[in-house]
Amino acid sequence: MALAVGVAAAVTTGIAVAAPQGEAAAARRPGVTAPPPISAAAPDSPTETVTSPEPPTAAAIRLAAAQVGAEPARLAAATPTPSPTPTPTATTAPRxxxxxxxxxxxxxxxxxxxxxxTLDWRSQYPYIEDIGDGHGYTAGIVGFCSGTGDLADVITRYTALKPNNILAKYLPALALLDGSASHLGLDPTFVGDWQLAAKDPLLQQAQNEERDRQxxxxxxxxxxxxxxxxxxxxxxxxxxxxxxxxxxxxxxxxxxxxxxxxxxxxxxxxxxxxxxxxxxxxxxxxxxxxxxxxxxxxxxxxxxxxxxxxxxxxxxxxxxxxxxxxx
Structure with missing residues (x-):
C-alpha cells in the first residue's frame, strides 16, 4: 500500500523518484542488476519531461508480502503452547x-x-470343657489349655490387670498341671468360676492379648x-x-x-x-x-x-x- 501512494505522489508533483527497495531487492538476488536512476530533463529544455517511475520488481513485492506475513508468525511464536494434560498413572492397591x-x-x-x-468367636470367651485330647481343660477363644501352660498365662495376665479376681487362686494348681491332663486342684469349682469371670472385659482383654502374643x-x-x-x-x-x-x-x-x-x-x-x-x-x-x-x-x-x-x-x-x- 505504501508503494502505490509513493508512485501516485511522484506523478502528481512531477518529481522523478526511484522505485523504493529496488536496489535492496536486487542485492538480495545475485545476478540481477539494479535499475538505473531516473534523470530529470535539462534546465534549458523547452518542455519539462516527466519520466514515469519503474514499476516495483517482483522481489520487492515478495519482500513486502513476507514482512506483512511475518507478523502473525511472530504473534503465534509469542503465544505459549499449553502443556498437555498428564495421563493419570494407574496405582496398584496394596495386598x-x-x-x-x-x-x-x-x-x-x-x-x-x-x-x-461358630463364626461368632467373641461368644467363646466363657467356653470351657475337657475334649479328651490329653491337654486337660480347653477354654476361651483359641482353646487355651490347662495342660499346655497357656491357660495359666491368660489367668496370670488377668491377675496383672485385676489382682483380686476369682481365678487367681487356681494359679498354683495350674503351675503343677503343665504337661498333664489332670484336673487336680481345679475341680469342682474352676469351670463355673471361669465362666463367671469371662463376663469381665478384663479377662476378655487378657485372652486377646495372650492369643496375639503367643x-x-x-x-x-x-x-x-x-x-x-x-x-x-x-x-x-x-x-x-x-x-x-x-x-x-x-x-x-x-x-x-x-x-x-x-x-x-x-x-x-x-x-x-x-x-x-x-x-x-x-x-x-x-x-x-x-x-x-x-x-x-x-x-x-x-x-x-x-x-x-x-x-x-x-x-x-x-x-x-x-x-x-x-x-
Whole structure:
C-alpha cells in the first residue's frame, strides 16, 4: 500500500523518484542488476519531461508480502503452547496382610469355625470343657489349655490387670498341671468360676492379648519373613494355635525339606501345599482317625482356588458344616 501512494505522489508533483527497495531487492538476488536512476530533463529544455517511475520488481513485492506475513508468525511464536494434560498413572492397591483389621477378623472366624463350630468367636470367651485330647481343660477363644501352660498365662495376665479376681487362686494348681491332663486342684469349682469371670472385659482383654502374643503375632511375622501373603499367614496361624510353637516348627522344617519359601525363590503355592501336607501328616501321626477337615476342605480349598490374598467370598467346610464369609 505504501508503494502505490509513493508512485501516485511522484506523478502528481512531477518529481522523478526511484522505485523504493529496488536496489535492496536486487542485492538480495545475485545476478540481477539494479535499475538505473531516473534523470530529470535539462534546465534549458523547452518542455519539462516527466519520466514515469519503474514499476516495483517482483522481489520487492515478495519482500513486502513476507514482512506483512511475518507478523502473525511472530504473534503465534509469542503465544505459549499449553502443556498437555498428564495421563493419570494407574496405582496398584496394596495386598492385604493378616494384620489388617478386616483380615484379622477373618482369621478369628476361620479358627472359631474349627475350634467352636461358630463364626461368632467373641461368644467363646466363657467356653470351657475337657475334649479328651490329653491337654486337660480347653477354654476361651483359641482353646487355651490347662495342660499346655497357656491357660495359666491368660489367668496370670488377668491377675496383672485385676489382682483380686476369682481365678487367681487356681494359679498354683495350674503351675503343677503343665504337661498333664489332670484336673487336680481345679475341680469342682474352676469351670463355673471361669465362666463367671469371662463376663469381665478384663479377662476378655487378657485372652486377646495372650492369643496375639503367643500365636497370632509370631505366626504372621514368620510368614512375612517367608514371603507369604494373607492365606499363608493364616495357614501358619492356624497351625500354631492347634499344634503349638514346637509342633509348628516341626511342620515348617518338614515343609522346607520339600519346597522353598517364596523368600528363598520358591513358588508360594508349591510351598504352601508342602506345608499343608506336612501338617496333615503331623496331625495323623499316632491319631489316624483324627479329623483334618480344617486342612482338606478349608485351607486347601482356598489354595486350590489361587486365593493367596484370602479375599472374600470365602466358602469352606469343617466337620461337615459349611461356613461363608461374604465381606
Amino acid at each position: 492385604p496382610e493378616l494384620t489388617d483389621a478386616k483380615w484379622k477378623e477373618y482369621a478369628q472366624q476361620l479358627v472359631s469355625s474349627a475350634e467352636n463350630s 500365636y497370632f503375632t509370631p505366626a504372621v511375622q514368620q510368614a512375612k519373613t517367608d514371603g507369604l501373603h494373607a492365606l499363608g499367614q493364616f495357614v501358619y496361624y492356624d497351625a500354631i494355635v492347634v499344634q503349638g510353637p514346637v509342633g509348628f516348627a516341626t511342620i515348617r522344617t518338614t515343609a522346607l525339606a520339600k519346597a522353598k519359601t517364596p523368600a528363598k525363590g520358591g513358588d508360594e503355592t508349591a510351598y504352601l501345599n508342602a506345608f499343608l501336607d506336612a501338617r496333615k501328616a503331623y496331625m495323623l501321626n499316632g491319631h489316624p482317625n483324627r479329623n483334618t477337615s480344617r486342612i482338606d476342605t478349608e485351607q486347601r480349598v482356598f489354595l486350590q482356588a489361587g486365593n493367596l490374598d484370602l479375599r472374600p467370598p470365602l466358602v469352606w467346610q469343617v466337620y461337615g458344616d459349611t461356613y461363608t464369609i461374604t465381606a
